Amino acid sequence: MNLEEKKKQLRELYDQYEREVAEFKKAAACEIGCADCCIDVGNIDITTLEGIIIHKRITTFEELIQAEIKERLAQNKLEREEKKLSRCAFLNEDKMCIIYDIRPFSCRQLYSVKRCNGEPPTIHRQAVEMGKQIREKIQQLDFAGYSGHISYILYLLDKDKFRKNYLSGKFEPKKIMDFGKSHGILINRYLRK
Numbered sequence: 001m002n003l004e005e006k007k008k009q010l011r012e013l014y015d016q017y018e019r020e021v022a023e024f025k026k027a028a029a030c031e032i033g034c035a036d037c038c039i040d041v042g043n044i045d046i047t048t049l050e051g052i053i054i055h056k057r058i059t060t061f062e063e064l065i066q067a068e069i070k071e072r073l074a075q076n077k078l079e080r081e082e083k084k085l086s087r088c089a090f091l092n093e094d095k096m097c098i099i100y101d102i103r104p105f106s107c108r109q110l111y112s113v114k115r116c117n118g119e120p121p122t123i124h125r126q127a128v129e130m131g132k133q134i135r136e137k138i139q140q141l142d143f144a145g146y147s148g149h150i151s152y153i154l155y156l157l158d159k160d161k162f163r164k165n166y167l168s169g170k171f172e173p174k175k176i177m178d179f180g181k182s183h184g185i186l187i188n189r190y191l192r193k
Ligand code: SF4
Pocket: 037, 038, 044, 088, 089, 090, 091, 096, 097, 098, 099, 100, 103, 104, 107
């Protein structure tokens, strides 16, 4: 399956999740301008497939914005390594996501039936289970890739060699073994049931 087909299937999985949880999300207390989950949650994990879409989008921004995003991603990486909470690199001053249309599944999954006010979101258990199933399908779809914190996956994809290897479908986990072990990077094909 080529990359374009994978992207199409990824969008279908996002849509499937939205359909499945639509009834639950009706109870969500989330509203525009509330970005607690983009500020207080350090667990935005993505797959390389989602990462390559975001990486490409970054290249479409003006140079100054690109530089700011890269600086914020480096900061996110550092904060994550130090186990601190960090504000997402893609959240702008107005608390809006600048990659909203291509935000990863971890973000799509988040909603809360109560205002978070600094606490973790309150999500229906059934929606969490549905989310787990969709996440597994996304990881299976990204069979040749990896999963990990958004700043770690984008850090890897910003390296020409890693990105070219990934895009050509080469599977060389040994090349990122040290970084992978120290940063909790998962190898998607080994997560298959
Ligand atoms: S990618 Fe967008 S939706 Fe996801 S945490 Fe960052 S700002 Fe929020």
